[in-house]
Amino acid sequence: MIILAAFPVRSAPLILGEGEAVMGRFVQARYLRDFDRPILSEGEFFLLPKSALIWQTEKPFFSRMVIDEDGLSQGLKGAEVTRLSFKQFPGFKLLRDTLENSLSGNWTPLEEMAGTKLLPADEKYTLRFSPKTSGLTLPFAYLNFEIGDFLETVEIVKSNGDRDVITFSDQKVAPVADVSAAADAAKEKQP
Amino acid sequence: MNRAGLMIYLALLCSAMAIIGWRLQDGLPLDTNIVAMLPQSEEAEWVARAEAAERSQGSNQLIVLVGHPDFETARTAALDLGKTLEEKRIVNLTQDQPDQSTLVSLNELLFPHRTGLLGEGDRRLLSAGQEQVLVDRALVQILSPLSLADAEMIRRDPFLLLPNYIAASTENTSKLQSRANVLAVEENEKWFVLVRGELAGNPFDKGFQSRARKVFDEAEDKLEKRHGDIQILKTGAVFYGEHAYRQAEDEAGFIGMISLLGIIILNFLVFRSFQPLALSLLAIASGIAGGLAVTLLFFGTLQLLALVFGAGLIGISVDYAFHYFCERFNQASSAPAARARAIRSGLTLGLVSSVLGFITLALTPFPGLQQIALFSASGLTMAYLTVLYVFPYLDRATPFRHGEKYLNFSMLLHDFWWKDATRKWRWLFVFLLIIAGGLGAMRITVDDDVRRLQSLPQDLQAEEQAIRILAGIENQTHRFFVRGSNPDEVLQSEEALALDLEALRASGIIGSYRMISQFVPSKARQLENQALVDELLMPHLAEHMQTIGLSRLSPYQQGEGVLTIDQFTDANLPGLFSHLRVYKTPGIVVHAVSLSGVNDTAPLAKLAEKSENVALISQADSLSKTFGAYRVRALIMLAVAYAVVWVFLSLRYGILGAIKVMIPSMGAVILAPCLIALMGEPFTFFNAMSLMLIFAIGLDYALFNREASGKRQRRAMLANGLSTISTLLAFGLLTLSDTFAIHAFGITILVGITLTYILAPRAADLENPMTEPL
Structure with a gap:
């Protein structure tokens, strides 16, 4: 008992069940080499598993990005300003799938790809994700995950030294229909 | 005279063999590309030149997709296949994946000019005063966790003008994705990896076709053994050409065997001797040697159709031999020289008439017709010399003792036309022929559409379609050619054309279009873009840089001139655009504008009519038009040939007499298309070409009838009958072919x-027989 008390065991991260989705808030800091300061943004995210990840930035200004199976689309003031197809950039598909798996607590495939297991640390888990892929050009060198009940932080480290740190909070699990409705309602926040 | 004739024959034969030996050192340079024998299209010269340049580019491609459920296996197999094809010198592989150094050099080339390079959408936004959208877009893209922009790029181009320009201008419909240095697509849990190359040889050269097919099949077998469940989809002109040749060869082999057997049986049945067959083969071989040598001497290569058609005309040389050997039925004379003398007039008149006709053809600017004419005229001349000057030396035989029943039987047709007892039947026959001809004439349908005339193999077409669907390659049936005196003029014309095309795209008439000016705008357009960026975007730069945490001087320095298309090589111009650079000589530059999803060609034709520097091109339409032109020209030249022959024959028979001799041939030439129309057959340029053969053979039949008199009439009729049967065996059986042209x-x-055999006896003139030899 004494031993157990000295080394508290962290319960396993939550995994989304069938028909469930997750939403919450994020804060992102982009650290670009030789820039004066990190570029900060924050907003809400909505993960509808096997369908879409909706990334709605509210600060420094409102924009909305929908990442589905085929690619991503970024919208500004209701108009699409960027479209990127995963056919052209298949490495981004892996990043998208990784974000979906990590946000939904589905760590097993990531552990397999990384060739390592989640490591317990300070009542949390961590994972350094440096996948072995056959010939894919990845948009990152490696990812560092920090996991509580949900994914708490992901650090995306680029090969040139740039890195993004995204911190998640207020995650809520709900039926897919509810999260989808919330995502639709969130559009109304656009000023 | 006979001896001199023999010497000339031997000298010509030796020369022919020497020329053939010299030219065939590397195999028979047979060209199966039917397009190559067509004349230049009727379009303006610049369009014709550009089409020719583009055609040679397009037909040299070989595209293969190698499929397997496991990506690595598919990739390895594709790389193996590509390596084998390259090592065996079948293809030079195309670098579909620009390597890093190419991308870097492309970026370096474009980067100094980035403020002059705006996509159409960005240009519209700036022109509408919505520059804030571009500022915000840059920020959105920089903030995205899935951002393409790194620190270096953002520092040098904070508005991300260049990446957005490249993304907008190189957007494509291809489903292929870049993976592990290959292009691949996943479909139904199977990976397909692309192997693409430029053929290392001429796809219409028979030797190259066979070699390419052999190497490909062996490589395919090896891959299947090594990797198991491999699927290979292939397409390219070389496969279509090889299939067409193989099919023609198979059919010709089968039909040729039947016809050869028939001719041998016919020979033994009528002549009961081996010698006529052997000497006939000598006449044919001499004819083909003469035709081949002269054609190779003047043209260097031999068109497949010219060989088929020319060899057909040389088949007339068998007719010459038949006339010679039918003279052996003449019991009154046993001297071989007398046999030759008896047929000399008919043979000479027949030869001169045919050669005159072919010379008329050779005077046209049509390469295919020129080859056929030259092949036939020289071949026939050699056959003529063989029969008249070689046969008498080799033929030591006495007259045939049999044959009376054949000779009598042959005269039945002659009697039909000349005996009083058959007068009313003659009139009935002529009446029925005219009625049938009239009805047929009303049913003649001309068809020049190359899509219907081509009998493309279904399996190859299915593979091509599968590749198109898997790779997302749209079938581009139409495109524009845009001309200018220099590249910048062409780019400006393209930009003007784009305004109209944009409207057509918005209304759904076309799906999309691609032009070089979308990647390299004209000088004027780049200067306009620079002015828009300077005036509207740059005032936001300081604030934008502050937002993203950049505190430096503006990275947008004034550019060094403008980007020009001449700065690009074929290697660093993206593949989407490189094939659009079609043709360039001093003073004429032609670019293509590709169109996809064309739903209506009429508005496109109207656009082309607006400017003499813009032409709407459809390869199928253009080929069909060329086929049509060829058909009409062939018919015109046929009429001219008749006129020339009329003048020639008038020297011997008088003006009306010459017409009488020509009537059977002309009747057959006019009636044949009408009668085949009654069978539901269309009239195409292939039918028109066949009429040339009927012209020549028909004249021969008629001339032998006209020149024969008395007892010789029977022998001439028998020879004509034998000629007809052998011609029908040799060529009539081609009707069974699946290849439309054949x-x-x-x-x-x-x-x-x-028809010409049936009508030929009418050329005789029983009241004024030709008693004087020529």
């Missing part, structure tokens, strides 16, 4: 030669 050729010959 079928059309066969059916026209079948009907035409039958």
